[in-house]
Amino acid sequence: MSTSETTVRDRLLDALREREQEIADRWVRLQLEQSTLGVDLGEYELREEADLLIAALGAGLASDVPVRQLVASQHELRRTVIELSLRRARAGATPTATSLAVLSLKEALLEAVQHTTADSRELFDAAVLVNRLLDAAGALSFETYVEGREEIIQRQSNQLMELSTPVVRLWHHVLAVPLIGTLDTARTQVVMENLLQAIQDNEARVAIIDITGVPAVDTAVAQHLMHTVNAVRLMGADCVISGIRPPIAQTIAQLGIDLSTILTHSTLADALTAAVRLTDQPSVPTPHAPAGP
Structure with missing residues (x-):
């Protein structure tokens, strides 16, 4: 200095x-x-x-x-x-x-x-x-x-x-992940981690992935879904995909994406009914109209 x-x-x-x-x-x-x-x-x-x-x-x-x-x-x-x-x-x-x-x-x-x-x-x-x-x-x-x-x-x-990909318990041994928005690689990783941890914590036997809120399904989104399904199966649980709307069904068919090995349903209600059957539990009760006067 x-x-x-x-x-x-x-x-x-x-x-x-x-x-x-x-x-x-x-x-x-x-x-x-x-x-x-x-x-x-x-x-x-x-x-x-x-x-x-x-x-x-x-x-x-x-x-x-x-x-x-x-x-x-x-x-x-x-x-x-x-x-x-x-x-x-x-x-x-x-x-x-x-x-x-x-x-x-x-x-x-x-x-x-x-x-x-x-x-x-x-x-x-x-x-x-x-x-x-x-x-x-x-x-x-x-x-x-x-x-x-x-x-x-x-x-x-x-x-x-994490807040946008919650894992919800719908039924005994049945979990669901309602997806909203685009499903990219980073989000798929968060979904997979949260879902696999929830399967272990809840001893779940069926996981429902609901894509009703996903605007479009392309090859990349389908691949992300397949990776998640495979990871769920490795945990010993079954996987059901719900929210297959007509436009999405047409896109999947046009792209030649094979989802034949995965149980799919158009609505979350149908997926829940199928999931309950897969767990050999009593059927999901069907709501009745209120009795008249």
Whole structure:
């Protein structure tokens, strides 16, 4: 580390220590005034973030790590920037707004340095150091936000997929999976895992896959269904497919897809009746019309 950089770092560190509360207050006001948040954060939350980041900056400047490597190498500072970015990602802020919020700390820091020196050269060197330091912090916050947001979206997507493929117990030893929407490879895997686990947990002997809500069946969808059926059979259970509507039946016939080894029915009610017979249980009771007066 050069002597000039050490001097500038000391000057900036003195400003942080002497005017810590003032810098934090100024940074909070800047974010509120400039609308750089991109999310509804209260003044208390912003002040808490400011205190943590300013303390981490002070610890980093007090270390022997060069400024160019400070954000990447100093553990406390890096962790603080990452946590700030992830917290704002979860709150719904944009990556641009998050990085701009970090960068707006420059103005608050330089205003504090101005109060500690009248030397224009020192002030210029401090501005260069602050820009170098907070540009790296802004870039890290942007990168962290994008990675964290992708993780959040993927987790939410997985949760929605699991919610959209429930396994329902219809009868003793009979389960059903009502499918709605497109059946792709990822969703087939979720359906298969959930269904096989439910078969084991419920000691099911028949699984009904209802495709009434599947808009179209092509070769890929048929292959996904066959894989699921084969997996169910390996668990020692029978499989019934319901929801074979006339258009789907025509498509399957035109594509030459062979479902002859699978028991199929047009309605879930018919599939349930067949499933009950397969389990050698009493027949499903047929609802009767209410008696007249």
